[in-house]
Amino acid sequence: MINSLINRFNFQELVNCGLLENLIRNLDSTCKQLKSEVLNRNQFIQFSNGFFLLFAKINAKTNTQFSFELLKLSCPNDYMSLLCDFSDNFIFIEGIENKKLANYFFSSIIKYFAKEFNHEILKKFSYNMIKNLTMFNKDMEIKINDNVFDISNDVQVNSNKLNMLINAKLQVNKILFSFYKI
């Protein structure tokens, strides 16, 4: 049985023929559609988190370049705006491992596409992420080397606590966000 399947069907077609890529694009558009249609906030969070966690898993399993080859969304800003939505919900991701995974994915994305991102989107994303990080329970200092825009006044630094995401580090060409425990 297996021999005939191997002869006729090729597992590698999933990537070589773009089948997986097509499916992920469709999932992406379904996610967008659901966002506008689903009124229940919790339901949307459930969709959204699951979807971005999947992206993060692709990234962790392969490498960032591969995952972007696979995802190939038409414009990085579209992708970033999706991430902004997700960063709103970051706090709701279950489990610290998943949070770390998602966080690593974010920093990889920013590293690759920093030059192409719209600053307003990047600002919103950064703001959301810092807000999320400062919702944890240990003291944290956020150092911002900001040559492009200033978000320091928008975020309550030092007053909140950070728990475990001590390695979070977002690097952008002209901006460095470092998060560390004090």
Added chain:
Amino acid sequence: MSFIEQIFVKEYDEQNIKNMSNLIPKIFSLKFLGILRLQIPISWVKPIINLQNKILEINNPILSPACLLTLEKILYNSDNDFLLEISGVVNSEEFYLSIFGSLMNILGHSKNIFAIKCFLKICLITNTENLVKIVQQLSMSINNLIKIILPDTSEEQFNFYLFEVIALLMRKFSPVNFNFDANLFNNLFESLKENILAILENNISDLIGYVFQILTIHLETIKLDNFIHQSLLTTLLTCDINWSVSMKYLFPVYIQYIDTCLKNLQNNISVETFNSLLNIVAKVIKLF
């Protein structure tokens, strides 16, 4: 009258085809045409395939297999002038009616790989307008063939070409590609549905991949929410065994089917379905 008609075709009158004497020279002369298929002049094509049609029609049990072997080689010649000439001959009413009749007759009795390859090629060459006239006979014949292969699926090549024939006919009758009545496509699918779904119900692993390819074409064409597809999608997503590593060779057809479902059932997709999909994609990615 060309050389081939004077010397070769003349030898094969009806009496001589039925006659069981001198079979070895007859078989070799037919095979000789197959070997020389790239060298023979275009003016020979018509008399040769007409002769082959005649031999298949009479269905001499010894000459027919040799004839199919040669016919298959000639039909698969990709030269444009050749194809044009073949297309002209095949689409004449007397030819396509008799060749389909002969091939269906042969295939009804044996899983002859050359016959099914000729069947596919003749379906490809025959104009859709002509195929429409014999669609009932074609679907009956295909249904019989599916029933024949179900108990023994070991003839991989034969299975492959049979499902290629089904896919080709569905695409030819698709109202998307041609301005035909959608009923024609629906009737063809309805006539084949029972046997195709029996493959899934009986879990015949060797053929499941082909079935999903056919169902993908169906969904792509009808673009409608359909009970079969709704329930099949749910079963596909919820049965873990479908996604076991040993079945990974079927993942491309599964994913293609799911993708088509997503495009067409987008308005009815539930939270559970979406989450199952995410889990499956994550599982598939881990296999790379």
